Amino acid sequence: QTTEQLVKGVTDTSNVLNYGMGYNLQRFSTLKQINKDTVKNLVPVWNYSFNDDRSEESQPIVYQGVIYVTTHNATMAVDVKTGKQIWKSKIEYPAETPRIVCCGIINRGVAIHEGKLFRTTLDANVIAIDAKTGKELWRQKAADIKEGYSMTVAPLVADGVVITGISGAEFGTRGFIDGWDPATGKHVWRTHSIPSPDEPGGDTWKGDTWKLGGGSTWITGSYDPELNTVYWGIGNPGPFNSAVRPGDNLYTCSVLAMDPKTGKIKWHYQFSPNNPFDYDAVAEMVLADVNIEGKPTKTLMNANRNGFFYVLDRTNGKLLAANPYVKVNWATGIDMKTGRPIETDVSKDAREGKKVTVYPSILGGKNWEPMSFNPQTGLAYANTLAFGGRYKTEPVTFKQGEWYLGMDLTDLWEYGDGPRGHLKAIDPMTGKSKWEAPSDIPRFSGVLSTAGGVVFSGALTGEFEAFDADTGKKLWQFQTGSGIEGQPVTWQQDGVQYVAVTSGYGGVYSLFSGDERLAQVPPGGSLWLFAVKQ
Numbered sequence: 001q002t003t004e005q006l007v008k009g010v011t012d013t014s015n016v017l018n019y020g021m022g023y024n025l026q027r028f029s030t031l032k033q034i035n036k037d038t039v040k041n042l043v044p045v046w047n048y049s050f051n052d053d054r055s056e057e058s059q060p061i062v063y064q065g066v067i068y069v070t071t072h073n074a075t076m077a078v079d080v081k082t083g084k085q086i087w088k089s090k091i092e093y094p095a096e097t098p099r100i101v102c103c104g105i106i107n108r109g110v111a112i113h114e115g116k117l118f119r120t121t122l123d124a125n126v127i128a129i130d131a132k133t134g135k136e137l138w139r140q141k142a143a144d145i146k147e148g149y150s151m152t153v154a155p156l157v158a159d160g161v162v163i164t165g166i167s168g169a170e171f172g173t174r175g176f177i178d179g180w181d182p183a184t185g186k187h188v189w190r191t192h193s194i195p196s197p198d199e200p201g202g203d204t205w206k207g208d209t210w211k212l213g214g215g216s217t218w219i220t221g222s223y224d225p226e227l228n229t230v231y232w233g234i235g236n237p238g239p240f241n242s243a244v245r246p247g248d249n250l251y252t253c254s255v256l257a258m259d260p261k262t263g264k265i266k267w268h269y270q271f272s273p274n275n276p277f278d279y280d281a282v283a284e285m286v287l288a289d290v291n292i293e294g295k296p297t298k299t300l301m302n303a304n305r306n307g308f309f310y311v312l313d314r315t316n317g318k319l320l321a322a323n324p325y326v327k328v329n330w331a332t333g334i335d336m337k338t339g340r341p342i343e344t345d346v347s348k349d350a351r352e353g354k355k356v357t358v359y360p361s362i363l364g365g366k367n368w369e370p371m372s373f374n375p376q377t378g379l380a381y382a383n384t385l386a387f388g389g390r391y392k393t394e395p396v397t398f399k400q401g402e403w404y405l406g407m408d409l410t411d412l413w414e415y416g417d418g419p420r421g422h423l424k425a426i427d428p429m430t431g432k433s434k435w436e437a438p439s440d441i442p443r444f445s446g447v448l449s450t451a452g453g454v455v456f457s458g459a460l461t462g463e464f465e466a467f468d469a470d471t472g473k474k475l476w477q478f479q480t481g482s483g484i485e486g487q488p489v490t491w492q493q494d495g496v497q498y499v500a501v502t503s504g505y506g507g508v509y510s511l512f513s514g515d516e517r518l519a520q521v522p523p524g525g526s527l528w529l530f531a532v533k534q
């Protein structure tokens, strides 16, 4: 079996072979050793220190008893049985790099394929590493940090091509997705997320605005091997001030269905045309085959940053459902015929430069932290944000390598008295919750669900938590010592089901929320491994 064959399904429970635990990004496991009854006996097996104090967002990859995990400045291989480091290879980048990183000094993990690991670096390089030794095999520069580009994304290997995205939309860049040859590093294709004037969609930009149009691609796409299609989310347009860039601004705030071999766009769906509110659409495009009105349907699900939960037909991009899953006031709904939002005066006023209070805030109804779809309960489990933000545009001029926002950053947040986040069990077709587990400080971790009826999540205050998938009742928790922004994964090895997650506080909420209650959370990155006490 090649790793690529293994990655195809959730049937391989002895490894964790890609970002999202399967090409469909469902983050669901059929394992049941850890279940509603046994989870109370979950105990740490070991803890491995990253010797790093940044936000640890890397999803562990597990192959044949070895965990591969990253920080912004290292790649590491750790033995599952002993917790001992097998190798650690340093990542160097120029000291000025953090200046052009919008939202955290981070990396989201490796891809694995035929004995090689692939990762991105903050200074926008893609590198291949020998999984046995940690030695660098090839390195390719994807973009220049001087122009405002950076990289945090975990690569995807689909149909024999290493696919990577890019960050930098807040710095007047022009986004893209790249394909690389895994063996040699040869650049095979680039598809820009912002078309040039002579390409389809180019007429949705005025003048030269497309050159600075943003559209980052900073979260890993999903892949349907049968349709041989990759689904990749596209970020917000730049600058935020939408008066600067009249038009729909394709393909910002969209999903692209692409051919992995060529990068050719098969279809696109735009969630938020001409968006002023940073509602990027990079968050995980989850693939699920479900029955809709008695008909088996190949869907794509997305809890969009704009506050609506979308279900599309992934064979053609047709909209099947779009309903709010958090409080939304910038649109009353989505027109099911045109697929476009029905905007309110909040959007109109924001475009005209008036100060508005918008729900959700620019951090979204959900940010990048990935949800889980459980095909057994039919529910999507997502860490959602429950606050709005104040928003006002201001004039902006472009200067290479500088912030390019056009937005007043003072007095940003609109906080009520209630919880600022919920872990929600969402019905994809209605957006309604079956249950909600509130949290004063919102959770910013990935979610994992299992056939054992358990949902795992982490808190910014450090607790790694397990919930009952049917009721939302908290079944277990463990304090990991720093805030969790990692992505829990599970697998079974020699008869033992393990759960691993990174702990390490930082990231966008701590940078931008002004939430003073987080001051007591100590930084310090590490990897935790848990199993049921025998």
Ligand SMILES: O=C(O)c1cc(C(=O)O)c2c(n1)C(=O)C(=O)c1cc(C(=O)O)[nH]c1-2
Binding pocket: 057, 102, 103, 104, 106, 151, 152, 153, 166, 167, 168, 169, 170, 216, 217, 218, 235, 236, 278, 280, 363, 367, 368, 507, 508, 509
């Ligand atoms: O437009 C971009 O290029 C870009 C990149 C990133 C990133 O690479 O982490 C984030 C965002 N935008 C962003 O809008 C955002 O809210 C965000 C949160 C985080 C994080 O790691 O917590 N990254 C990013």
